[in-house]
Amino acid sequence: MSLQISQLNIVRGKVAVVQSLDLAPMPPGSITALIGPNGAGKSTLIHALAGSLPARGQMLLDGVPLASLTHRERCQQVGLLPQTLPQGAGLTVYELLLGGLLTLGLPHHQAEQRIEQGLQQLRLSHLAMRAMSSLSGGQRQMVALVQLLARQPRLLLLDEPSSALDLHWQLAMVEAISRDVRERGSIAVLALHDLNLALRCCERIIVLSEGRCAADGSALDVLDPDLLAKVYGITGRIEQCSQGRPIFVLDHLVHPL
Structure with a gap:
């Protein structure tokens, strides 16, 4: 699968x-x-x-x-x-989320449960009754993620x-x-x-x-450096941070302007 x-x-x-x-x-x-x-x-x-x-x-x-x-x-x-x-x-966050789920044929009570759970998990419950038009770009993007x-x-x-x-x-x-x-x-x-x-x-x-x-x-x-140079036209590398996570470090253009 x-x-x-x-x-x-x-x-x-x-x-x-x-x-x-x-x-x-x-x-x-x-x-x-x-x-x-x-x-x-x-x-x-x-x-x-x-x-x-x-x-x-x-x-x-x-x-x-x-x-x-x-x-x-x-x-x-x-x-x-x-x-x-x-x-x-013209819609609140809650109305937008509910309308999207009901359109898929989800029962009303199940749609409400999913919305409440999603808003709580992302700590966005305080936005539920806010008008979509009043939200910042980042807030609207997180609402879209909840949906x-x-x-x-x-x-x-x-x-x-x-x-x-x-x-x-x-x-x-x-x-x-x-x-x-x-x-x-x-x-x-x-x-x-x-x-x-x-x-x-x-x-x-x-x-x-x-x-x-x-x-x-x-x-x-x-x-790897060869691929980065070929695809992006840059030099760069993967290193490890102090916690052992890989991080990308951008150095410079292969052909400076």
């Missing part, structure tokens, strides 16, 4: 953004980071898996082609946290989930995703620019470059 991607091609306009992509299966209980430079195909792959972009090839979730699912089935099985922050004009986790999808897709978050909430987001993957055996795929965030929470890193897989494996195996 896993997420499998093979011979995947995605065209946007007339540009082949993802080309003949084959990846080893992503098993239940795993967190995978998609990294790579701008335009590498990270967000495009995330949105194709979510069903918001057409794609040719195979995308199988637990052996079932994602393309064969109805819209409701796909929404139940696959959850997306996009870069675009939820607006919810994603409350839906309890099989596959969690996050597109630059830390873009509006400060350091506190970045760590809270990482811990929430890790807990969900650990407790429910879900599969999480995160498109990230922050290599240290990828090192913090992802046991597997897939490097995309020009729509193809440039490397795939553990961070220490993948992020």
Whole structure:
């Protein structure tokens, strides 16, 4: 049981953004980071898996082609946290969360329980009756995370989930995703620019470059100086902090401006 991607091609306009992509299966209980430079195909792959972009090839979730699912089935099985922050004009946080869960067909009492649990776990209960329009970008992003986790999808897709978050909430987001993957055996795929965030929470890193897989494996195996120079045009290295955690250190451009 896993997420499998093979011979995947995605065209946007007339540009082949993802080309003949084959990846080893992503098993239940795993967190995978998609990294790579701008335009590498990270967000495009995330949105194709979510069903918001057409794609040719195979995308199988637990052996079932994602393309064969109805819209409701796909929404139940696959959850997306996009870069675009939820607006919810005229709605409170609670109303936005409740409406999203009821749309999936969840019983009212069960939806309320999940919302209460999600807000409590992320220490956001104080925002429940706040108008969405009054929230900061980071607060709206955390509300979107609550909504994603409350839906309890099989596959969690996050597109630059830390873009509006400060350091506190970045760590809270990482811990929430890790807990969900650990407790429910879900599969999480995160498109990230922050290599240290990828090192913090992802046991597997897939490097995309020009729509193809440039490397795939553990961070220490993948992020070597040659690959960083080739894909990003920078020199950098992985070191260990005082607590033994791997950290990425950026040195300089390969070709200074």
